[in-house]
């Protein structure tokens with residue numbers, strides 16, 4: 001992960017050096033106008049990012065976690081509700097559900113895409129819940145809690161299989177909030193609508209993170225909610241700003257969850273480069289897949305279904321000897337990551353939910369075998385060859401051990 005590595009896991013320095021003059025001028029503009037909160041930098045970014053996502057509205061907030069929390073609350077999730085999501089995700093997905101005082105319930109992921117398995121969602125809703133047509137409400141049979149929302153996670157830059165998820169959500173009257181924190185620009189081909197849809201435009205709302213390492217990253221913290229529902233956008237705007245839509249008039253108890261104007265200005269500069277950066281990531285992914293093809297027996301490469309145009313926030317392979325492979329690559333100066341080593345249902349913080357090992361076998365096996373290889377715009381073909389030949393060396397030694 002360090003800059004001293006032969007092949008770092010990410011390189012956050014080069015793009016900032018390249019854009020230094022433009023980024024510094026954002027800061028200078030903010031200093032000269034003292035425009036630190038709200039104002040044209042925020043408005044401009046929100047308008048550009050909404051367009052980028054094919055959504056009508058974007059509400060800049062202080063992080064991806066807050067974006068999820070505000071979207072859930074604005075969509076009507078109430079304390080004690082059940083919200084369905086996946087366990088193979090960054091813990092923030094579930095923290096946001098818990099912070100909205102709802103209870104996360106997990107659905108296992110598909111073994112090839114690592115995103116929510118729609119068949120398992122169907123099975124949960126059919127076997128463990130009941131839908132009351134008179135009230136339009138779904139209830140979890142055992143706990144009697146209302147089931148009100150589903151949060152599919154567009155993991156590693158690839159969307160979940162949204163058609164069946166949206167169909168089930170419509171049938172059971174669940175709000176779909178996309179966790180698009182890793183998927184700026186990812187696309188999904190909807191057979192139902194016969195067109196490509198952008199991440200951030202498919203659910204009632206979506207949450208994005210602008211944590212520095214994301215495909216679109218701020219120079220600090222940041223996030224956004226996208227939605228095409230005006231009341232939902234208005235509610236998120238209110239919640240991010242102490243529950244007020246007019247200064248010192250507070251309609252609900254909200255949060256201090258705004259996106260700084262300087263970060264918005266920086267994100268607006270970077271957004272212009274995002275399509276090119278995403279394209280470079282896609283090309284790097286294709287090159288990895290070509291270079292790793294001879295190792296297909298021992299290394300599983302990312303699966304890209306025909307309905308998906310991913311943006312490769314991460315390039316994640318899997319190996320039965322993942323820990324050995326990671327150590328070998330580390331010793332060779334190659335940075336890697338594990339996203340994520342412990343699925344959320346087995347995290348200590350979520351002990352109280354009462355899940356056990358074995359409850360979500362696909363997520364659990366994935367967490368033992370997945371390895372994220374270096375991936376960023378600017379990763380060279382030569383660096384990728386170093387990565388893949390080190391993997392080949394390790395696998396050959398492992399096979400003949």
Ligand SMILES: Cc1ncc(COP(=O)(O)O)c(C=O)c1O
Pocket residue numbers: 063064065066089090092093153179181182208209210211222223
């Ligand atoms: C899938 C997912 N959800 C939510 C988040 C939370 O975003 P943030 O770190 O901006 O709060 C992240 C960011 O790491 C993420 O990867």
